[in-house]
Amino acid sequence: MNIQETLTQKVNEAVEKLHSASIDHVEFQATRKEFAGDITVVIFPMLRQVKTNPVVLGEAIGNYLKENVTEVADFNVVKGFLNIVLSDNYFLKSFNNIKDDTNYGSIKTDENSPKIMVEYSSPNTNKPLHLGHIRNNLLGYSVAEILKAAGNTVYKTQIINDRGIHICKSMVAWRDLSPRDKNGERETPQSRNIKGDKFVGEYYVKFDKEFKYQLNEIIGDVVNKINSALNKSIENQEFNIYKAIKNSEISEEYFDAIGKSVKEFYGFDNLISEKEIESLPYSNLDYIFIEQGEKIEKIKSSRDKFVEIFGDLYLNKSAKEKFSEKDIRKVKALLDKNFTNVVPILLEAQKMLQLWEAGDEDVVALWKKMNQWVYDGFKETYRELGVDFDKNYYESDTYLLGKEVVNDGLEKGVFYRKEDGSVWIDLTDEGLDEKIVLRADGTAVYMTQDIGTAIQRVKDFDINGMVYTVGNEQDYHFKVLFLILKKLGFEWANHLYHLSYGMVDLPSGKMKSREGTVVDADDLIKEMTKTAQEISEELGKLDGYTEEEKEKLYKTIGLGALKYYILKVDPKKRILFNPEESVDFQGNTGPFIQYTYARIQSILRKATFNYQEDIQSYNLHEKERELIKQLQLFPEQVQQAAAQHSPALIANYTYDLVKEFNSFYQNVSILGVDNQEEKIFRVQLAKTVANTIKSAFELLGIDVPEQM
């Protein structure tokens, strides 16, 4: 029985004896520093059962406890708070248990432990990992470790998004655009000596560039033709754009694309201020088709505006100076949308996707080759970051899953079929929308895949729950997914958790790979390591370390700073990451905690005497008492962190522990004291603190150094 349980029982006894009333719950809290005592009973809630003065009641209970509980040494009452002073003996006994528990804080798992799968990372294979993935990886890994420590059997997994149009883009770009060597061989990550994920990522960017180039070419050509057609029609006094364009040399598909763009432009954004236009009847371009003389000039100017923005945009002229940003954005979006599907290189990528789905040998071989490059690159980043997986799932294996379940769901009446053959679920009763689960042509959507994959995982690992580490932009998706699985009647669907986390933003806003504002994972790790090195060298405390050991240490510290910086924040809050200011190494940081650990190791190296023996009776220093209290909290913190899926709780706990220790360290001598018992106890205490730091940091995936 722990002290809180003992006190609960005895407080109940006291109230019963003194007032013959019973209370349902005794509320405890840690005693605030400014008052004497270790644990505090809050008297106020008891006044509901016992009508009396809180101070009087507190005194009475205090007296009873002091007489009947050996651990209670003394007490005082302030307002409605009964502050209890516990005996040194109690703390010593408690400490001796902690000290000898090599697994302190964790619950051992056995075959009856709950089995949970934690998914995290889940990258696309078309680009390298970035800062966003780092938060995801650190959170997922840490939560997995915390769940383990809390007594669950945990399987870590990732689903690799290895299929789809994105990877086909890189493939097309490499196949068609990469330079060849003397022997006619295409360049490879090996020939370039760069990481495979970076290599493939370059080709993804190359695709995008080529795509834009081709789009510009097409649009430029169209613009020229339109302009000349228009000029001709104006010369002829025919203000009929429709006819003019129709008669130009623009091919049918481009003509359609332009027609759609212009229509949509005028259709849902009345940026032309001339109100008259609005009232005109239109279909396609016909609304500009008008012969009323007085309006011709206005119509002409509106038309010109569209064509000009259109032209300037794609002929790289100065649209920005002449038109509002809103107009430009609108025109651009429309053109991108309507012209995208006529750009040759994109058509090529789409063709490749079809070939891939049909199992075309060459395409599949190319796909395998390029994905392997990416996997090798990821593997390296994961290793550097110190995260791992028990099982990899690949989207190429799972993207067809879930379709059969849809049939079951149809039979059960969970889903329904629309006239066009598509299958939906109606979640309006739950305050959500209708959601599609199968397209009219019978192909799966994202949701279908996730349903199928979840079921597959339960089959594979006999798990009773899952944690999905995915950004909060997908909150809605997971809400729906979990609800569908529940409606399908899976018992385990009640133990699904979306570990939703906030985005990592830069001072410039969101990270965008296209705009090159992405913080690359490998680069960031390298930079942190470099900073750690600079600080270490400046402090110069690494005598006796080999170069190799130093390198390893810099990495430990650099990663420690980065990981702690990210994990100490509540997962659901967004993080603003400023690369300029970098990550701190002082104060509430990873290195501060690592430093404290290293300090203790230094003491232990110097403590060459035998300090194994338990100390049975001892007069505790105030700082020692505080430290033991802090140590006692650890197991509870682990449970809480698991329940809340929050590494931040572990980070904050560790910081408090370390702060307490440093205060002790700087105010109390450890090896310098004469009294042998005192010396032994203090070394034991330091060692136990170090072990707890190490255990806690293991839950965060952070290493601790022996010296720094």
Add this chain to the structure above:
RNA sequence: GGUCGCAUAGCUCAGCUGGAUAGAGCACCUGCCUUCUAAGCAGGCGGUCCCAGGUUCGAAUCCUGGUGCGAUCACCA
């Protein structure tokens, strides 16, 4: 517009199921290395806990309404 999340010191963040005078770090200021590692310690400065109501003996915390920021509302993943 509907839904979800966030809002605490100049900045970055804690604050557990409601409890005492709201806490850390950074920054700024003062002290402390002839004693176990100064990436440290001791102290100072700094608050309309977004606003307004409500519940309660008691609200940063719970409820309602509002404001601001973000996300989401695709037969994309």
